[in-house]
Amino acid sequence: xxxxxxxxxxxxxxxxxxxxxxxxxxxxxxxxxxxxxxxxxxxxxxxxxxxxxxxxxxxxxxxxxxxxxxxxxxxxxxxxxxxxxxxxxxxxxxxxxxxxxxxxxxxxxxxxxxxxxxxxxxxxxxxxxxxxxxxxxxxxxxxxxxxxxxxxxxxxxxxxxxxxxxxxxxxxxxxxxxxxxxxxxxxxxxxxxxxxxxxxxxxxxxxxxxxxxxxxxxxxxxxxxxxxxxxxxxxxxxxxxxxxxxxxxxxxxxxxxxxxxxxxxxxxxxxxxxxxxxxxxxxxxxxxxxxxxxxxxxxxxxxxxxxxxxxxxxxxxxxxxxxxxxxxxxxxxxxxxxxxxxxxxxxxxxxxxxxxxxxxxxxxxxxxxxxxxxxxxxxxxxxxxxx
Amino acid sequence: xxxxxxxxxxxxxxxxxxxxxxxxxxxxxxxxxxxxxxxxxxxxxxxxxxxxxxxxxxxxxxxxxxxxxxxxxxxxxxxxxxxxxxxxxxxxxxxxxxxxxxxxxxxxxxxxxxxxxxxxxxxxxxxxxxxxxxxxxxxxxxxxxxxxxxxxxxxxxxxxxxxxxxxxxxxxxxxxxxxxxxxxxxxxxxxxxxxxxxxxxxxxxxxxxxxxxxxxxxxxxxxxxxxxxxxxxxxxxxxxxxxxxxxxxxxxxxxxxxxxxxxxxxxxxxxxxxxxxxxxxxxxxxxxxxxxxxxxxxxxxxxxxxxxxxxxxxxxxxxxxxxxxxxxxxxxxxxxxxxxxxxxxxxxxxxxxxxxxxxxxxxxxxxxxxxxxxxxxxxxxxxxxxx
Numbered sequence: 113x114x115x116x117x118x119x120x121x122x123x124x125x126x127x128x129x130x131x132x133x134x135x136x137x138x139x140x141x142x143x144x145x146x147x148x149x150x151x152x153x154x155x156x157x158x159x160x161x162x163x164x165x166x167x168x169x170x171x172x173x174x175x176x177x178x179x180x181x182x183x184x185x186x187x188x189x190x191x192x193x194x195x196x197x198x199x200x201x202x203x204x205x206x207x208x209x210x211x212x213x214x215x216x217x218x219x220x221x222x223x224x225x226x227x228x229x230x231x232x233x234x235x236x237x238x239x240x241x242x243x244x245x246x247x248x249x250x251x252x253x254x255x256x257x258x259x260x261x262x263x264x265x266x267x268x269x270x271x272x273x274x275x276x277x278x279x280x281x282x283x284x285x286x287x288x289x290x291x292x293x294x295x296x297x298x299x300x301x302x303x304x305x306x307x308x309x310x311x312x313x314x315x316x317x318x319x320x321x322x323x324x325x326x327x328x329x330x331x332x333x334x335x336x337x338x339x340x341x342x343x344x345x346x347x348x349x350x351x352x353x354x355x356x357x358x359x360x361x362x363x364x365x366x367x368x369x370x371x372x373x374x375x376x377x378x379x380x381x382x383x384x385x386x387x388x389x390x391x392x393x394x395x396x397x398x399x400x401x402x403x404x405x406x407x408x409x410x411x412x413x414x415x416x417x418x419x420x421x422x423x424x425x426x427x428x429x430x431x432x433x434x435x436x437x438x439x440x441x442x443x444x445x446x447x448x449x450x451x452x453x454x455x456x457x458x459x460x461x462x463x464x465x466x467x468x469x470x471x472x473x474x475x476x477x478x479x480x481x482x483x484x485x486x487x488x489x490x491x492x493x494x495x496x497x498x499x
Numbered sequence: 500x501x502x503x504x505x506x507x508x509x510x511x512x513x514x515x516x517x518x519x520x521x522x523x524x525x526x527x528x529x530x531x532x533x534x535x536x537x538x539x540x541x542x543x544x545x546x547x548x549x550x551x552x553x554x555x556x557x558x559x560x561x562x563x564x565x566x567x568x569x570x571x572x573x574x575x576x577x578x579x580x581x582x583x584x585x586x587x588x589x590x591x592x593x594x595x596x597x598x599x600x601x602x603x604x605x606x607x608x609x610x611x612x613x614x615x616x617x618x619x620x621x622x623x624x625x626x627x628x629x630x631x632x633x634x635x636x637x638x639x640x641x642x643x644x645x646x647x648x649x650x651x652x653x654x655x656x657x658x659x660x661x662x663x664x665x666x667x668x669x670x671x672x673x674x675x676x677x678x679x680x681x682x683x684x685x686x687x688x689x690x691x692x693x694x695x696x697x698x699x700x701x702x703x704x705x706x707x708x709x710x711x712x713x714x715x716x717x718x719x720x721x722x723x724x725x726x727x728x729x730x731x732x733x734x735x736x737x738x739x740x741x742x743x744x745x746x747x748x749x750x751x752x753x754x755x756x757x758x759x760x761x762x763x764x765x766x767x768x769x770x771x772x773x774x775x776x777x778x779x780x781x782x783x784x785x786x787x788x789x790x791x792x793x794x795x796x797x798x799x800x801x802x803x804x805x806x807x808x809x810x811x812x813x814x815x816x817x818x819x820x821x822x823x824x825x826x827x828x829x830x831x832x833x834x835x836x837x838x839x840x841x842x843x844x845x846x847x848x849x850x851x852x853x854x855x856x857x858x859x860x861x862x863x864x865x866x867x868x869x870x871x872x873x874x875x876x877x878x879x880x881x882x883x884x885x886x
Binding site: 115117119122123124125126127128130131134135138139142143144146147148149150151152180181182183184185187188211212213216217219220310312317318319320335336337338339346347348349350351352353417420421424427428429430431432 | 502504506509510511512513514515517518521522525526529530531533534535536537538539567568569570571572574575598599600603604606607697699704705706707722723724725726733734735736737738739740804807808811814815816817818819
């Protein structure tokens with residue numbers, strides 16, 4: 113059976129070009145970049161090439177790029193560093209729709225005496241900016257707001273927020289894991305202090321992340337060890353994956369614009385046809401400000417998990433909410449924050465596309481999903497009550 | 500020019516069998532193991548296969564194995580978890596010869612109110628066990644002692660220590676990064692509470708680590724995020740590297756005994772010949788209890804860095820001290836703790852062998868190194884004064 117993978121916000125295929133770049137660094141050029149001999153030293157030069165490519169994608173300077181093991185580590189590092197370097201400040205502002213990497217760390221810090229403000233969103237997932245700005249006080253150490261939401265694809269006005277926060281003596285961190293490589297990001301134009309990236313969301317492998325830290329930002333390392341990353345992150349560098357990350361960012365920089373246009377066309381086709389064919393289906397999130405490849409659709413009165421299992425039998429791989437929160441039967445915290453009714457939130461499916469998806473795949477989904485929803489609704493007592 | 504790589508305590512070649520196992524998990528089976536669809540779920544099963552193989556190597560249970568990004572993260576996690584889960588205890592016991600992953604974290608915690616005891620070693624690098632046991636008090640949260648030293652290869656009596664600590668209400672963590680895969684480790688026979696492993700020291704790739712946590716040990720996660728690793732480590736799992744780590748551990752379990760014999764023969768030949776050919780050269784560390792492939796030799800009155808640069812011209816890759824502390828011109832903290840005189844500590848070279856080294860390579864080193872030392876000594880004013 114064929115696999116139609118439309119779960120790219122959960123993870124992506126490592127681009128074959130990326131794997132090719134990585135391969136020599138496992139068994140051939142495997143030195144430790146911290147070693148004094150040239151077998152290691154030459155690898156340090158390759159690591160720096162990768163750093164420069166990543167910096168280019170977001171218009172940063174190479175020395176502002178710190179390698180980590182994943183987006184979660186980058187987010188954790190940013191928030192903990194803000195609290196460590198500003199010991200007199202105990203207030204963190206974030207949003208009700210952040211990724212668990214930010215939410216979990218904030219919740220841990222709240223147990224240790226920090227105060228957390230979670231900015232609400234409206235029914236389209238748009239941030240309440242007045243609430244955000246009104247929440248800032250002398251005690252605020254950091255504002256952490258994602259660039260784009262992983263479940264709905266809604267993009268927040270990070271540039272406006274960054275400009276507004278610029279002279280308010282708070283650090284501004286953005287989890288840009290879902291945005292990097294999909295929409296243009298320029299840290300010179302959008303003056304954030306810290307920004308988190310994850311390799312496996314942009315066709316680099318799993319197990320590599322990046323934290324951008326603006327020059328001059330006071331910083332405290334999270335992983336403590338050797339002198340790697342100029343003392344900013346201990347642990348032997350994940351050389352092959354760093355090189356893969358560099359290649360993935362180079363590819364993203366080259367193709368982003370054209371890809372975004374293609375992917376959003378496919379997404380729009382999918383969305384339009386599913387909405388047309390399936391009554392009482394609702395698109396969640398602000399359609400005007402979304403990632404090109406993401407759509408989150410609620411099919412009322414059915415269970416998302418049941419939909420996923422049935423479309424899985426046709427090889428269609430999608431998601432209900434975030435993969436990182438799977439295992440929980442609670443409806444998504446993102447949709448709850450948007451006030452999506454229970455009957456709709458439970459039946460929401462995220463389709464997240466990438467450059468490898470084809471129109472044939474989209475049409476296959478358009479063919480297979482509507483009968484699945486119909487069958488499930490026939491079995492649902494809620495559906496019969498609802499209509 | 501050929502490369503003779505004898506810096507395997509810094510990092511190792513990823514075994515070709517390991518790379519082969521990893522390869523399908525980049526661009527073919529790239530799903531997120533947390534996903535509900537079978538494309539992700541099947542990968543979760545592969546991840547569990549790897550976990551079982553790793554557990555087998557150290558005679559642990561699979562559920563006692565937590566995947567991390569590196570040895571440093573594993574060490575950091577163990578120590579921080581002990582302090583977090585025992586908030587009434589503020590004392591940490593470690594040694595003067597630990598890896599920076601332990602030393603840096605201890606030094607950070609000492610700034611936050613923890614008290615650190617660093618157990619000394621004797622001139623052969625052997626731990627002062629009386630000092631260790633006398634240091635334990637009601638306030639001691641954790642004892643963290645490496646299984647084998649990365650610079651000298653000296654093996655500590657971890658089994659004796661574990662037995663002694665078993666009923667003293669302290670957690671016992673061991674950084675076994677250099678030992679795993681080289682000497683037998685059985686966590687049932689040696690009842691440690693936590694044990695750190697690193698992939699790239701045993702022919703798995705860089706960027707993967709493991710923390711063993713004994714069942715029943717109170718645990719606090721270090722990386723906070725999604726529900727991965729049963730809530731014990733956030734962040735999407737580094738699937739390909741996890742699978743590689745499983746294969747590397749399987750290979751180690753199969754071949755450890757025979758390899759240890761071969762590698763120690765090569766090491767002994769190298770050591771014997773260099774000592775014979777080069778006057779005033781001294782082996783650092785307890786020859787009776789050492790890793791099979793490690794030798795640390797001081798060539799008095801010459802600079803280690805100069806030796807490394809000159810043998811590098813013959814393609815010989817070795818190390819002076821730890822790669823993780825390179826960039827510093829201070830002599831190794833390990834040799835200083837052993838009381839190695841300044842004139843010898845500065846001229847110490849670590850050769851660390853692995854199963855890929857051949858007798859031809861060893862003989863090449865035996866041929867090339869003595870004239871290098873002789874030439875450097877001819878240029879050294881200290882040598883002339885010394886003789």
